[in-house]
Amino acid sequence: MHKPIATTRSATGIPTGRLAVWWVLASEIVIFGGLLASYVMHRIGHPEWAVAASHTNTWIGATNTFVLLTSSFTAVLAHQAAEHGDGKTAAKYLLMTIGGAATFITIKSFEWAHEIREGFTITANGFWSFYYTAAGLHALHVIAGAVVMAFIARDAMKGRELHRVELVGIYWHFVDVIWIFLFPLLYIAK
Amino acid sequence: MSEQHHPDYKKIYIALVILLAISVAGPHVGLKWLTLITAFGVALVKANLVVENFMHLKWEKVLAKWVLGTSLVLMALFFAGVSPDVMEHKGDRWVNNAAIAAVARGIPDEEEAAAQEPGAEEAAAPREAAAAAPPAPAFKAEEQFKQVCSACHGLEGKGNGPGAASLDPKPANFTDPAFWADKDDATLVKAIREGGASVGKSSAMPAWGSLYNEDQAKQIVAYLHTLKGN
Numbered sequence: 001m002h003k004p005i006a007t008t009r010s011a012t013g014i015p016t017g018r019l020a021v022w023w024v025l026a027s028e029i030v031i032f033g034g035l036l037a038s039y040v041m042h043r044i045g046h047p048e049w050a051v052a053a054s055h056t057n058t059w060i061g062a063t064n065t066f067v068l069l070t071s072s073f074t075a076v077l078a079h080q081a082a083e084h085g086d087g088k089t090a091a092k093y094l095l096m097t098i099g100g101a102a103t104f105i106t107i108k109s110f111e112w113a114h115e116i117r118e119g120f121t122i123t124a125n126g127f128w129s130f131y132y133t134a135a136g137l138h139a140l141h142v143i144a145g146a147v148v149m150a151f152i153a154r155d156a157m158k159g160r161e162l163h164r165v166e167l168v169g170i171y172w173h174f175v176d177v178i179w180i181f182l183f184p185l186l187y188i189a190k
Numbered sequence: 191m192s193e194q195h196h197p198d199y200k201k202i203y204i205a206l207v208i209l210l211a212i213s214v215a216g217p218h219v220g221l222k223w224l225t226l227i228t229a230f231g232v233a234l235v236k237a238n239l240v241v242e243n244f245m246h247l248k249w250e251k252v253l254a255k256w257v258l259g260t261s262l263v264l265m266a267l268f269f270a271g272v273s274p275d276v277m278e279h280k281g282d283r284w285v286n287n288a289a290i291a292a293v294a295r296g297i298p299d300e301e302e303a304a305a306q307e308p309g310a311e312e313a314a315a316p317r318e319a320a321a322a323a324p325p326a327p328a329f330k331a332e333e334q335f336k337q338v339c340s341a342c343h344g345l346e347g348k349g350n351g352p353g354a355a356s357l358d359p360k361p362a363n364f365t366d367p368a369f370w371a372d373k374d375d376a377t378l379v380k381a382i383r384e385g386g387a388s389v390g391k392s393s394a395m396p397a398w399g400s401l402y403n404e405d406q407a408k409q410i411v412a413y414l415h416t417l418k419g420n
Contacts, residue, residue, distance in 0.1 A: 012253050019254070026258055029258060029262060030261050033268075034265065041269065041276040044277045045277040047293065048295075048296020051296060058214060066207065069206045069207060069210065070203070073199060073203040125296070169245075170245050180233050180237050183233070184229035184232075188225070189226075189230075
């Protein structure tokens with residue numbers, strides 16, 4: 001099969017695929033950064049948001065942080081296995097990471113369903129608007145990462161395209177880092 | 191495939207989990223500055239551990255750091271440029287009435303808000319306040335005037351607040367006897383609740399009906415009388 005030149009060329013000293021991931025993350029920093037910076041400045045200007053924020057459940061937030069940290073751990077173990085040429089182990093760790101993503105989304109569904117039942121909807125006030133927008137955009141990234149990982153795990157199982165295990169891992173760690181900041185912003189600062 | 195750098199991932203993972211425990215425990219001590227450190231200081235340390243070791247940025251070519259750093263600088267520029275106007279609700283020549291009203295609506299009473307420390311029973315607080323203070327639940331006209339009205343009318347009611355500079359006609363001067371010559375209380379209550387235009391005055395005076403009921407507007411008018419002849 002014909003290989004696209006981008007997979008083998010590396011003009012910058014960084015493999016082209018990995019450089020592309022860094023560029024994606026650079027745009028993600030602006031997307032999430034703009035959203036979170038807006039949240040922070042509004043939160044400082046609106047002391048009354050603390051009343052709304054006191055209704056978020058710290059334990060659910062902490063559990064989900066633990067789930068994502070663990071999934072980052074398995075993602076980096078997948079990367080390590082891929083570099084040793086062990087596609088089967090890499091695929092196994094990637095599947096565990098997908099399991100982490102599924103756990104995260106399941107917990108989030110129950111959390112949101114509970115909050116919406118209580119009347120805390122996206123239009124309730126400014127705090128809840130930011131809460132659902134920021135965590136929702138993050139959850140979409142979790143879902144997208146899990147889907148991409150499923151394709152890469154399928155290839156890795158057969159020992160193909162092992163360099164992609166690292167690439168999806170870098171993206172996954174970034175999604176983890178975003179949550180590391182969302183957690184104190186939405187759950188701890190009350 | 192890249193150069194093989196694999197630190198002890200298990201150690202880093204355990205460090206991350208311990209840091210998570212610290213950020214959850216932080217608010218239970220009850221010190222605000224400590225909570226800020228355990229929440230955001232610890233988040234920075236955690237993010238750094240992940241970025242350096244899991245994303246391998248520690249061993250990456252400097253170009254990648256510049257790419258990511260540029261985005262971070264753009265984000266900081268955005269924050270620095272916009273935040274002064276969002277965090278403050280009035281400046282030398284402008285007033286954000288909607289934001290002031292939103293804050294006032296969200297915090298029913300100042301003392302109550304101050305008492306709402308993390309962990310306090312927020313559901314019980316309004317009921318207690320209602321039980322403790324009979325008909326007029328701690329509505330202080332003077333405080334309201336200084337928080338809301340003073341933006342344009344000035345702290346002493348002379349019509350020279352920060353928002354006045356950009357207004358024409360100028361906001362009413364309550365210390366001026368001429369102001370009181372042709373107005374009764376009902377007109378003033380109407381102006382407060384329905385806006386200046388409703389009584390044939392400047393439309394720059396917003397309608398505060400969503401913030402003050404009839405009785406509260408009357409209390410504010412009573413306070414305005416005390417400014418007369420200052």
